[in-house]
Amino acid sequence: MEEAIATYREEAGELLAELETSLLDLEETPDDNELINRVFRAMHTIKGSGAMFGFDEIASFTHEVETVFDMVRNGKMIVTKRLLDLTLKSRDHITYLLSCPLGEEVDRSDGDEIIAGLRQLVPQIEMPQKGSSDVPVINLPPVSEEELANESTWRIRFRPATNILMCGTNPLSLVNELRDLGTAHVVAQFDEIPPLDSLVGENCYIYWDVILTTTRGEDAIKDVFIFVEDDCDIRIELIDKSGLIDKDQGYKKLGDILVERGDLSPVEMQKVLTLQKRFGELLVEQGIVSPEKVQSALVEQQHVKSVRKERSETPQVEAAASIRVPAERLDQLINLVGEMVTVQAHLSQVSMAGGDATFIAISEEVERLTNELRDTALNIRMLPIGSTFSKFKRLVRDLSSELGKEIEMETFGADTELDKTVIEKLNDPLVHIIRNSIDHGIEMPEARKAAGKTSRGTVYLGAEHSGDSVLVTIRDDGAGLDRDRIRAKAVERGLISATADVSDREIYAQIFAPGFSTAEKVTSVSGRGVGMDVVKRGIDGLRGTIGVDSVQGSGTTITLKIPLTLAIIDSLLVKIGKDHFVLPLAAVEECVELTREDIKNSHGRNLANVRGAIIPYIPLRQHFCITDQQPDIEQIVIADIHGTKVGFVVDHVVGEHQTVIKSLGKMYRDVKGVSGATILGDGTVALILDMGVLLQSVEES
Amino acid sequence: MAKLIMSADDSASVRQMVAFTLKQNGYDVVEAVDGKDALNKLATQKVDMLLTDLNMPNMDGIGLIKGVRAGTLNKFIPIVMLTTESNDTKKAEGKAAGATGWIVKPFKPEQLIAVVKKVLG
Numbered sequence: 001m002e003e004a005i006a007t008y009r010e011e012a013g014e015l016l017a018e019l020e021t022s023l024l025d026l027e028e029t030p031d032d033n034e035l036i037n038r039v040f041r042a043m044h045t046i047k048g049s050g051a052m053f054g055f056d057e058i059a060s061f062t063h064e065v066e067t068v069f070d071m072v073r074n075g076k077m078i079v080t081k082r083l084l085d086l087t088l089k090s091r092d093h094i095t096y097l098l099s100c101p102l103g104e105e106v107d108r109s110d111g112d113e114i115i116a117g118l119r120q121l122v123p124q125i126e127m128p129q130k131g132s133s134d135v136p137v138i139n140l141p142p143v144s145e146e147e148l149a150n151e152s153t154w155r156i157r158f159r160p161a162t163n164i165l166m167c168g169t170n171p172l173s174l175v176n177e178l179r180d181l182g183t184a185h186v187v188a189q190f191d192e193i194p195p196l197d198s199l200v201g202e203n204c205y206i207y208w209d210v211i212l213t214t215t216r217g218e219d220a221i222k223d224v225f226i227f228v229e230d231d232c233d234i235r236i237e238l239i240d241k242s243g244l245i246d247k248d249q250g251y252k253k254l255g256d257i258l259v260e261r262g263d264l265s266p267v268e269m270q271k272v273l274t275l276q277k278r279f280g281e282l283l284v285e286q287g288i289v290s291p292e293k294v295q296s297a298l299v300e301q302q303h304v305k306s307v308r309k310e311r312s313e314t315p316q317v318e319a320a321a322s323i324r325v326p327a328e329r330l331d332q333l334i335n336l337v338g339e340m341v342t343v344q345a346h347l348s349q350v351s352m353a354g355g356d357a358t359f360i361a362i363s364e365e366v367e368r369l370t371n372e373l374r375d376t377a378l379n380i381r382m383l384p385i386g387s388t389f390s391k392f393k394r395l396v397r398d399l400s401s402e403l404g405k406e407i408e409m410e411t412f413g414a415d416t417e418l419d420k421t422v423i424e425k426l427n428d429p430l431v432h433i434i435r436n437s438i439d440h441g442i443e444m445p446e447a448r449k450a451a452g453k454t455s456r457g458t459v460y461l462g463a464e465h466s467g468d469s470v471l472v473t474i475r476d477d478g479a480g481l482d483r484d485r486i487r488a489k490a491v492e493r494g495l496i497s498a499t500a501d502v503s504d505r506e507i508y509a510q511i512f513a514p515g516f517s518t519a520e521k522v523t524s525v526s527g528r529g530v531g532m533d534v535v536k537r538g539i540d541g542l543r544g545t546i547g548v549d550s551v552q553g554s555g556t557t558i559t560l561k562i563p564l565t566l567a568i569i570d571s572l573l574v575k576i577g578k579d580h581f582v583l584p585l586a587a588v589e590e591c592v593e594l595t596r597e598d599i600k601n602s603h604g605r606n607l608a609n610v611r612g613a614i615i616p617y618i619p620l621r622q623h624f625c626i627t628d629q630q631p632d633i634e635q636i637v638i639a640d641i642h643g644t645k646v647g648f649v650v651d652h653v654v655g656e657h658q659t660v661i662k663s664l665g666k667m668y669r670d671v672k673g674v675s676g677a678t679i680l681g682d683g684t685v686a687l688i689l690d691m692g693v694l695l696q697s698v699e700e701s
Numbered sequence: 702m703a704k705l706i707m708s709a710d711d712s713a714s715v716r717q718m719v720a721f722t723l724k725q726n727g728y729d730v731v732e733a734v735d736g737k738d739a740l741n742k743l744a745t746q747k748v749d750m751l752l753t754d755l756n757m758p759n760m761d762g763i764g765l766i767k768g769v770r771a772g773t774l775n776k777f778i779p780i781v782m783l784t785t786e787s788n789d790t791k792k793a794e795g796k797a798a799g800a801t802g803w804i805v806k807p808f809k810p811e812q813l814i815a816v817v818k819k820v821l822g
Contacts, residue, residue, distance in 0.1 A: 103809065166770065168750075168779035168801035173822025227802035227820070 011427070012058075012098055015042045019091055023084055030079035037514055039087070040069045041534050046094060058097045061111050065090045068118050073515065077122060086117045151182075151215045153240035153304055155261070158225070159207035159233035166202060169228055175208050177224045182214030185303045187296035207233075209296040211303040213240075240304050251304045254279050257297040263289055327420065330381055337370075337377040338568060338660035344370040345658075345681030374568060374658075382564075383423055385463045385470075386414030391427075392434055396459055399438045406445050406456040407438060416463035418470050422542055422562060426472065429538035433474045433558055434459060436532065441478030441556055451553065453477065469544075469586060472560040481550040486510055505643040508548035512536035540692065543569075543584060543675070545642055561586070572637060573657035573686065574650040577626040580686035582659050582678055583648065587639040587691055591653050594634045608636055608647055617647030618698050620689075623673075641692050648691065661688065672697050704749040704821060705729045709739035709765060710783070711757045719752060722810040723817065736760025740768045743775045750821055751780045752804075755791050763791075763798050770799035779820035 019042040026035045047062040065087060071077040093110050100106045156178065160171045178184055186208055193205040214220070218236060225234050240251075255273065258264035264283070272282050280298065283289040344366055351363035389411045400407035418426075442448075442457035449455050460475040483504060490510040491498045510516060514533040539546050544562040563569060563586060570585040592610055594617070602608065608615050617636050620626075636647035659678045664671070675690035706728050708719045720730040731748065733739035737759040743751070751769060755762035762782050769775055779801040784792050792803055801820050804813060 165777060167796070167799050168777055168820065170779075170822045173819075176822070177819070230796065 009098055012046050015046055016091055016095055018042055023088055027084055036073050040073055057106050064115050086114055089114050153213040153307055155237045155239045156210040157235040160204050161231040162203040164204050174224055178210050178212055181216050182212055184210055184212045185299045186210050187299050189292045191290040211300045213307050251301050254297055257300055263293050333377055337374050340370055341374055341660050342679045349681040381420045382417035383420050384415045385418050388423055389414050405442055407442055409459045411461045413463040425542055429535040432535050437476040441476040443479050469561045469563050475557040477555040480552040480556055481508055483507055509642055569659050571657050571659040573654040575652040575654055576621050576650050577628045582686050582688045589638045589640050592636050594636045594649055615645050615647050617649050619649040639691050641695050646695050703727055703729045706750045707731045707748045708752045709733040710754040711735050722813055726814050736765035739765050747774055750778055754783045763794055766798040766800050
C-alpha cells in the first residue's frame with residue numbers, strides 16, 4: 001500500500017507539471033480546446049486516483065476546480081486571466097496537499113480562498129458541498145521502522161508472570177513473534193514446573209531462552225513484549241554483533257556463558273572444572289545446573305558459531321537472485337541493441353550482395369546472435385502486470401462501497417509480462433475503464449435482483465498473450481451499453497450521421513470521443529465523458545487498439561490489445577516511388593492487388609472490392625504527393641483499425657521487417673500520420689506510418 | 702473460519718470505524734454499546750477477542766474486563782482496551798483487571814490491525 005501511495009504521489013507530480021505547462025500555454029491561446037481538455041483530464045486523473053488512495057482532501061478540492069473547467073470545456077465559461085491565476089494557485093495547493101502525510105491535518109486556508117475565488121467567477125453555479133470529515137484526525141508515532149542497524153545476536157530470557165494466561169496473552173505467540181524477527185533458537189525451561197499436586201492448571205510455569213540473530217534493533221525486540229513488560233521478567237542482552245571486528249569464529253566456552261547468564265557462579269565453575277570431564281555432563285551430573293539450562297547455553301554457543309561462520313563465508317555483496325538496475329541503463333541497453341539490429345541488417349545486405357560464402361556465414365551468425373540479444377534485452381524490461389492489478393482491487397472496493405454497490409473483482413493472468421514502460425502507461429486507461437464499469441456498468445443491487453441477476457456484480461480484469469501483443473480484458477456483468485442512446489447522442493453531436501448504417505462496434509467506439517457522455521448526472525466518480533477519451537489517447541500512445549463488445553442487460557467487455565514492447569516492432573516494409581514506409585504489422589490483415597481495372601470500376605471513389613466486401617482505401621502516393629511513375633499494378637495493404645477495415649495503397653510490398661523505432665526530431669514531431677522513423681539496412685530512413693491517424697485525417701478532409 | 706471479535710464502545714462512530722477496519726481485514730465483528738450489553742452477550746456467545754472502550758455508561762471497561770475474567774465461556778480470551786494517552790492510571794487498572802493489551806486513541810486502522818494480530822497470535 002505504501003508503495004502504491006508513493007506511486008500516486010509521483011504520478012500526480014507529473015500530471016501537475018503537465019498541468020502547469022498547459023495552463024501557461026493556455027494563457028497564450030485561451031481558445032485552444034485541446035489545452036482545456038488537457039487541463040481537465042489532468043484534474044480528473046488526480047482526483048480519481050487521489051480518492052483511491054485516501055487523499056480525500058485532494059479529491060474534494062480537485063473536484064471543485066475540475067467542475068469549473070468542465071464548464072469552460074462545455075463553453076459555459078471563457079478562459080480569463082483570473083481563472084488561470086486561480087487554477088495555477090490550485091496546482092500549487094494540490095502540490096502542497098500531496099506533500100502532506102496522509103491522514104494528517106492540512107492547512108485548508110489557501111484551498112478555501114481559491115475555491116471562494118472560483119465561485120466568484122461562476123456565481124450562478126452551485127458548488128457541491130465540501131465533504132466534511134467527522135472521523136477524528138489521528139496522530140500517532142509511526143509503527144517502529146526497521147532499524148538499519150547491523151545484524152546482531154541477542155540473548156533473551158522471557159520469564160512470563162505465572163498468571164499471564166489469565167490476561168489472555170499466549171506466551172508462545174510472543175516467542176513466535178521473536179522468531180519472525182530473524183534467526184532464532186528457542187529452548188524452553190521446565191525447572192520451575194511444580195509437582196503435580198501443587199500445580200495450578202491456569203498458571204504458566206515455563207520460561208524461554210531465545211538466541212536471536214536479527215538486523216532489527218533492541219527496540220523491535222522490546223516491542224514484542226510491549227504489553228507484558230511490566231509483569232514479566234524479560235532480559236535482553238547483546239551477545240554478538242556483525243560490526244565487531246572479530247575474526248574469531250569460535251565463541252565463549254559453555255561455562256562462561258552460564259556464568260554470564262547467572263545460572264552458575266564462577267566458584268562453582270572452577271570447582272567442576274577441576275573434575276576434567278565434559279563440562280556440561282558434569283554440571284548436570286552434579287545437579288548444579290538443570291539439563292535444559294545447559295542445553296540452552298549449548299544452543300547459544302552453536303548459534304553464534306554458525307552465525308559467525310556464515311558471516312565470514314558470505315562475501316560483502318550478497319549474490320542475490322535478482323539485482324536492481326536503474327531504468328535508464330536498461331533504456332540505454334535497448335537503444336544499443338536497436339543500433340545493433342540496424343547495423344546487422346546492413347551487414348546482411350552487404351554480405352548477400354558480395355556473395356562470399358564465408359562472409360555470408362559470418363553475417364548469418366551475427367544475425368542469429370543479434371536476434372537472441374534483442375529478445376534477451378527486451379525481456380529484461382518485462383514485468384508481470386499483476387502489480388498493477390492489485391492496485392485496482394482497492395479501487396473497486398472503495399468505489400463500490402461509495403456507490404452502494406456490491407462488486408467483486410476477479411483477475412487472471414497477473415503473471416503476464418509486459419514492458420515496464422507499457423505497464424506504467426496502462427495505469428490511467430485502466431483506472432478510467434474500471435471506474436466506468438463500476439459507475440455506469442454494474443447496476444445497484446436491487447436493480448440486479450430485479451433483472452434476475454445476483455445482487456453482487458463482478459468486474460473481471462485479465463491479461464493474456466496473443467502473438468506479439470498482450471490482450472487486457474476488462475469485463476463486467478452489468479447493464480451493458482445502450483446502443484440506441486449512444487447512437488442518438490453521437491448523432492446529436494454530429495459524430496455520425498443520422499442515416500448512416502454503422503456496425504455495433506463502430507457505435508460503441510463513439511464512447512471514446514472527447515466529452516462524450518450519456519450520463520444524466522455527473523457523479524464524483526465519472527460521467528463527464530473525459531475518462532474514455534483518456535483511455536483512447538493512452539492506448540493510442542501505446543500503439544494499441546481498443547475493442548468494445550456489449551450485450552444489453554448482460555455486460556460489457558473492453559479488450560485492449562497492447563504491443564509487448566515499444567522499442568522494436570514487427571512491421572511491413574512497403575515502397576512508394578523511391579521511398580520506403582513501414583506499417584506496424586499488428587494491424588495488417590492482408591495484402592491484395594489493385595489493378596487499373598479496379599480503379600476504373602470504382603469510379604473515383606477509392607473503394608475496392610475484396611472478395612465481395614467493399615473496402616475503402618487511401619492512396620498513399622497521392623496522400624504524400626509522390627509524383628514519379630506509378631506502376632500498373634499497385635498493392636493494397638488492408639488493416640483493421642479500431643474495428644474498421646481500411647486499405648492503404650502502395651507500389652510494392654517489400655516484406656516483413658524488424659523495425660527499431662526512432663522518434664522524430666522536434667521539427668517533425670507533429671506531422672500527422674507519421675509516428676516515427678527507422679533506419680533500414682542500407683542506411684536509408686523509412687517513415688513509420690500511424691494508420692489510425694492517417695485514416696482520421698482522410699475522414700476529416 | 703474468520704475470527705470473531707467483539708467491539709464494545711458507546712460511541713457509534715468508533716464502533717463503526719473499528720468494525721469496518723476489522724471486516725476489511727477478514728475478521729467478523731459483533732458489537733456492544735456498553736459494558737453491560739457486552740457482558741450479557743459474552744455470557745452466551747464465544748468470541749476470539751474483545752476490544753473495549755474504558756469509559757462507557759452502565760458498566761465501564763474495567764468492570765467488563767473483570768466480568769469476563771470471572772466468567773467461564775470467554776475467560777481466557779485476549780482483551781484489548783482503547784484508552785486515551787493521558788490515562789496511565791486507567792491503563793494500569795485495566796491490566797490489573799486482566800486486560801491483555803491496549804491501544805491509545807486516536808489510532809490508525811493499521812495500528813488496530815497490528816495489535817489485533819499480535820494478541821490473537
